Amino acid sequence: MQTLEADVPAPQLKRSLKLWHLIVYGIVIIQPTAPMGIYGVVNNVARGHVVTTILIAMVAMLFTAVSYGRMARIYPSAGSAYTYVGREINPLAGYVVGWSMLMDYLLNPIICAIWCSAAAANVLPNIPYAAWAVAFVLLFTLLNLRGVKASGQVNAILAVGMSLVVVVFLAYAIRYLAFIARPIGGQWLTPFYDPTTFSPSLLLRGTSIAVLTYIGFDGISTMSEEVENPRRNIMLATVFTCLIIGILSAGEVYVAQLAWPYHGPFPEAQVDTAYVHVARRIGGSFLFQLLNATLLIANLGSGVAAQFGAARLLYGMGRGGALPQRFFGALNQKNSIPRNNVLLVGAITLVGVFVLTYERGAELLNFGAFIAFMGVNAAALIHYRFRSTEKVLLRTTIPLAGLVVSAFIWLNLGRNAQILGFTWIALGLGLYWLRRNGRADAAAPSFE
Template sequence: MSAEAAAINPGQVTLKRSLRFWDLVLYGIILIQPTAPMPSFGVIYQEARGHVVTAILCALVAMLFTSVSYGRMARMYPHGGSAFMYVGKELHPSLGYLTGWCLAMDYILNPLICTIWCSKAAQNFLPEVPYVVFVIFFAVMFTALNLNGVETSARINAAMAAALGVVIVLVIVAALRYLFHLGHQPASFYKLPFYDPSSFSSQGLLRGTSIAVLTYIGFDGISTLTDEAKDPARSVPRAIVLTCLITGVLASIEVYLGQLCWPRGHAFPDIDTAYVHISGRIGGPILFAIVNGSLLLANVGSGMASQLGAARLLLAMGQDGAIPRRFFGAVHAKNRIPRNNVLLVGGICIVGALAFSYQLGTELLNYGALLAFMGVNISSLVLGWRQGKFGQWLPMLISLGGFVTCFFIWLNLGNMARIVGTAWAFAGVLLWIIRRKQTVLPGDPPGDGPGNTSGAVA
């Protein structure tokens, strides 16, 4: 920890350092959710040509490298760190802004893909209701609840994670029971989820891996708890790495059993809710309803929380002068929430859920996340060079490995995702240039230029 970070003003009220190592790991697992690979299982299966578990493990390698870099940067900048802070401090403020802009896309896309998945899952219960009706229903519900200040508490999130843990146990038991009743199978049967020579394609595997990254999104949230962690210099980096590892192992078990239990070559009734149909095959209508209902509730909670998170990030960017303050920096006087931003994100969810597929939304989210991960890896590499050059060769090598693997995965995102994501990035650059030239926009209150950093930072 730096001397500046260690020095605390005696008169300043600080957060209580009460979180232990395992508290941080549990927080990370709750953020990611133990059922993380289930919603995206179908699209990974489709793109990786049946090699879901291999794609999950390939993504794990990149995430482990990156988690080490996050840990090092959290140790260097221990006060509520984030990717755009690390990049801005270690590389350049403009690159930090671009990282934050790409992360803003992630925040906006998260409730969008939750809206899509919730609508598909609801159709499993009520297939006669048109998809568009459910899209409008869930987007309006997320927006209405957030406008009224309804937030999911940490206790509710922990309870949901525990419930999803029970669901995973039920799925694993049902899968093992199903496989037992299949009778004797050759050894090659159990190797097929890892490698099937009849369908394997390196390009397909990399495409699947670019989507499988979604399984790990959220581990970096642990770095925001450095002000509340005991011995953050040790506990935060270790918790970030262990959370990634636990997520990868648990996700691999879930998808491995799912692949074994679904006949190869058989199409799923709905690719977006494929794992729900696997649960119905191994556990009948009851397990189908349990898994579908549980994942539906989990995505409702995630959609609400991520919509409010997106609104708050836009609020911070508006108050910082990065985007027009009059609209994005406004806070509703009664409910004390960024109402304009909540409504905007709600509208984007409706339009996006009708225009985008779940797969495109997922790949766009990963576009921004992978760019942020590459930025953190490069920042960690530069930090190592600045601190000790070749004396820091091992962490520098790990950071370089994280950058190369994330960049390679990013290159294998779909063409449409890269086009839309790049357009978003260029829009951010253009907006940054305009704001740099206009210290005060017409109609904006004084101090709204890009140099104003008095606003909150998400």
């Protein structure tokens, strides 16, 4: 007796991931060395108050993490700020969030290439920055054209390796502070507050950059279909991941500030890789080379993955009608890679490494990220305050606090970053209306 096709159940993802799996996954995405890349930039902007900026950013992210977790309950198979905002608020608002996320995807390989170039120059300073920049952009592009992408297992191994390097660094730092620097009295508190250099406006601007430490935590919500008890575990994992990364990051920059107290900004030649220069003071050439190599590998992997993600997002937009399908929705017949998009992202990255600085790129990336954060908090506020009868703790207070804090930090981004960010949104809205008017009988463009 044959089984009818209709009686065969459709394959489904297995719900096998526990809470601790999600937390480890979140830490792998963000990376244990997350604050080291932006340390010099934040130090210069906030006049040494890097620890305080990390902790303020953590508070904002904790509120937003709760909102992400709660929205994952409502849309367990989506895991996207674009979807949350588009369905709860307005499709156009969702499009703006999606377009802002695209800017983040395009900026990520740029700042990774900038950092890799600066780190490589630490090892071989006779080779000019331009040569390193072109080499890394070409490497990112060639690897993606060949279909090379980092697997979850490789990322996990890298995360373990980076965690061991962090432990080694902290051991050297404790030894340095105990036997050489020997801070006394109020010197232990100056990384949190130094009255001689403190400026509220600069602290907030530094915080707007320090948020880059936590970028990626929202990826946990994409695992909703594979998690045991997703209604509980997605939110807990998102919150615990932000909390663990925040505490670890604060510790990393705290010892760095004690070892290298703020007496002025890092020079331009050192600012992007300032943390490895702190490592040289703490542990000599060995620790300098170890940390420099570790962060170079981490940013190299992030750059390749970021370009991979940007090309796939453009492909999804082309396939969904948000961008011209003939170019953006095309796949290479030989290896099923969106070659047009990979080459386009490579070209944008090549221009970006010469036009942007690491600081400007980081601020622009956070401009888009905070639009998504504000959107998710607003979606959670609207859903749980006005539409849902489900009783949740502080259903209005938490998303409202996340929205207000995120908006406040967003407004303190650098003026140039805001101008460029709003220009990008205006470009996206113009494209949106052109596509809509050109296809009056078609549905709204989709990012999915």
